[in-house]
Amino acid sequence: MYQMVQGNVAASPVNPKLKQTKEMRPLVGASVLGVLLVLAAVVAWSYYTASLRKADLLKTELLDLNRDGFVIWNRPGGKIVFRMDFRSGALDLDSCSKEGKILSCTQSDAGKLNFFIQTVKPKETVMCYRVRWEEFSEREVEHAMSYKGAHWYGGAETSTQHWPILISGLQPPKPFLTSDIYSSRDAFGGILERYWLSSSATAIKINDSVPFHLGWNATEETLYFQARYQNTPYKPAPGQEPFPELSYRVCVGSDVTSIHKYMVRRYFNKPTKVPAENTFKYPIWSTWAIYKSGIDREKLLRYAENIKKNNFNCSHLELDDRYTTYYGDFEFDPVKFPNATEMFQKLRDDGFHVSLWTHPFINYNSSNFGVGIERGLFVREPTGQLPAMVRWWNGIGAILDFTNPAARDWYLSNLKDLKSKYGVSSFKFDAGETSYLPEQFSTFTPLPDPSYFTRRYTEMAMPFYERAELRVGYQSQNISCLFRIIDRDSVWGFELGLKSLIPTVLTISILGYQFILPDMIGGNVYPNRTDGSGELPDRELYIRWLELSAFMPSMQFSIPPWHYDKEVIEIAQKFTALHETLVAPLVLELAGEVLDTGDPIIRPLWWIAPNDENAHVVDSQFLIGDTLMVAPVLEPGKQERDIYLPKGRWRSYKGEHFDKTPQLLTDYPIDLDEIAYFTWMS
Secondary structure, eight states: OOOOOOOSSOOOOOOHHHHHHHHHHHHHHHHHHHHHHHHHHHHHHHHHHHHHHHHHHTEETTEEEETTEEEEESSTTSOEEEEEEESSOOBOGGGOEEETTEEEEEEETTEEEEEEEEEEEEETTEEEEEEEEEESSSOOEEEEEEOTTSOEEEEEOOSBOOSSOOOOSEEEEEEOOOOOTTTOTTSOOSBEEEEEEETTSEEEEEOTTSOEEEEEETTTTEEEEEEOOTTSSOOOOTTOOOOOEEEEEEEEOSSHHHHHHHHHHHHOOOOSSOOOHHHHHSOEEESHHHHGGGOOHHHHHHHHHHHHHTTOOOSEEEEOSOOBSSBTBOSBOTTTSTTHHHHHHHHHHTTOOEEEEEOSEEETTSHHHHHHHHHTOBOBOTTSSSBOOEEETTEEEEEBOTTSHHHHHHHHHHHHHHHHHHOOOEEEEOOOOGGGSOSSOBOSSOOSSTTHHHHHHHGGGGGGTTTOEESOBSSOTTSOSEEEOOOOOBSSSTBTSGGGHHHHHHHHHHTTOOSEEOOOTTOOOOTTSBSBSSSSBOHHHHHHHHHHHTTSSSOEESSOGGGSOHHHHHHHHHHHHHIIIIIHHHHHHHHHHHHHHOOOSEEOGGGTOTTOTTGGGOOSOEEETTTEEEEOOOSTTOSEEEEEEOSSEEEETTSOEEOSOSEEEEEEEOOTTOOEEEEEEO
16 A cells, blocks of 8 residues: 655645556566566577477488588588588578478579488488479579598599599589590590499489589589589470479498498399300400401401410400491491301301491491481481481491380391301490480480480390490490490500509499400500500500409400510410419309399409598509409509508418508519419408
């Protein structure tokens, strides 16, 4: 109750309500301030809890998403092993939501989109993330993967091949398509897959549906993954809007070997058969490097005679370019090869299987050019009315459309006729890269991804798999043939030279191609691309090439050892015998396992030492299986080299034992007629 307080002087009467109001003003102010503070605290707490919920929402297992990209950790509290940035737009995080294992967003700063990341844990030691960014416009989608802090492997055969991948310069994204890297040395090679693997136990595979372009920036240590349809050979499927989609899978495992094994078993095709045993035991002898297109009956028979005379075995004799009158014919040139039937009979009597060179081109001067036009067998110009003419290394012609069942049947029928008429054992399928398709074209069956043309071409080899040879591959791991790396120059270096062999073989092995032919011993002796006299590869280069080839799945001669001297012949005899007795039995055993596992026959050192950082970068040694390690000499004038022994007990070819490993052997002596190899001892 309010009281009246009397003063010492007379006062006028005071309104009690007015006095009460004045006295309560401080109390009301304090109350309002208190309420505001409470409201502010509630709002702050709401924002805080909302941000916590949003932060939790933007995490899925070991992946953290933000507006500009995402990172993946190897384990809680561990280290970041994968980083991807969004270059074509930033996510509007307020549009994101999470339902179960799927984190999705519907807006970016550029507009509406369909984005999601789905977490999949296929096994205890593997975590995978399916990522998809789909635009609702024709604008490109581009993500940037950092390769900083790890070594990466895979992708494609290249002209200058390194292991691990060595990136240089700046390359805007370009179509990731099969190309002839002998003639276009900055392109991607004839064997490629949309798959990369890192020493940090991460792997990424781009989906087949993506109009995929690859670029890079060496300064930023970044690969650019881009999807687009504008100004590109990729086309949307019939009835589909040209709205690009970039989708891929990122998987993280416990180590580089185990994650690769998972990816191969889950995502790669595998061969269903093993080529003929003799292709792994004995050398293939080709007429190409020695005779080029000047081959004829007399030279072929003399070549076969000298193989026998010098006591070499032969898987098969490969008759290369050019045995027909015109390119596109399927009959022997009667001038160069008179009485071909009798010639083949003599070769069979002498114990030789013979394969023939073939290709997808029909030159305009071949009688089959008119046949192809009449029957509609060729790739056509965009309107579909006329054949699309192409230029290749042997002239101008049309290219068979292997998406057309009629073209496939016609081509196979001609090959089978040659096989039946002359007893031909198989074929060397040359070319097949999409770089030989015209810039604008149409096919019987539309090709959203032009590299599917390569896939269709490789299927032509399947009926002849036992001794067939291909130089291209895209999703073709199930084609049970030998896959040859592109023509090598007769030089020492990394650009299509001797040093490129191991990195190239390791790369295509990681891509799932295991029945490998490492091209011709000594290279192809092309003008201005040969270390040596110009007519023959340098003698030392030839010997070192021969030694390395003896430890590959298959060996191939063209320049014969007898074109040098007696010592070279003896070294060749020694190493072909070593290949037959030591290497081939192991390769054949591993080849059988490939059908089930897809695991490489030729393996990097990290295969048995996945956590050994030194093993991640060795590019001049390799394993055959897990038990035989090879260390060739690849430098001119050297009869020693450094050799890295991973952890284990090793016995050298000289009988030495090495138990204290890992160990670096410096300046290990290796004579000119030797190659260093070591056997793992259990």
